[in-house]
Amino acid sequence: MRALVLCYHAVVEGEPQRLAVRRETLESQLRSLLRRGYEPVTATDAVERRGRLLHVTFDDAYRSAADTLPLLAELGVPATIFACTGTARDGRPFDVPELREDAAADPAAFATMDFSALRAAASGGVEIGSHTVSHPHLPRLSDADLDRELRESKVELEDELSVPCRYLAYPYGEEDDRVRRAARRAGYAAAFAVKPGRVRSDRFGLPRLAVYRHDTTAGFRLRTSPLLRRLR
DSSP: OEEEEEEEEEEESSOOOTTTTEHHHHHHHHHHHHHTTEEEOHHHHHHHHBBBBEEOOOOOOOHHHHHHHHHHHHHHHTTEEEEEEEHTTTOOOOGGGGGHHHHHOOOOGOOOOOOHHHHHHHTTTOEEEOSSSSOOOGGSSSHHHHHHHHHOOOOOOOOHSSSSEEEEEEEEGGHHHHHHHHHHHTOOEEEESSSSSOOSOOSSBBBOOOOTTTOOOHHHHTTTTTTHHOOO
């Protein structure tokens, strides 16, 4: 059984927007998994090993995710933050067409980590991965644009953080064979999607379980059940 890799976005104290979860919800979910015998592991272990393993990821590098890192350290749960280099240059609010109205209504909730904040997280042992330059729908891009999004984000993160950028998370979880080949060509060690039921999984289409505000306690427990995950 592959590691259980959770995919979060923003983490908030108050009422969550559509991509966010409450901080207390995240804490409750992680404590539940630890009680159920999941072993917290690094991203590399999540890629390479099998078993009842747990790793936490945050897409888009929201500043609220960075605020959660002390809690994860307290729980002993390693994390990976996947950042878009286009927003990391100045920490601007995350802005894609699908979320434009939400971001305009509450820019603070969509503020992202800049390179300085990412460096601080990396120095604390957090893995920093690529979420491309501009968060496009990768399967829709030309070959040239696809290569640019994957290569330039990796190079810029490595230049800015002075650590290897080993892992990629596909924006929107979207990928296909052509995108996987491009990720391999760009030099990543592995890449993560967000479709836990996908049969055709390999190290360039690793499944993650996306967690959102509508996930109930019972629903989350069911979705993280080892039996159900094996059946999938």
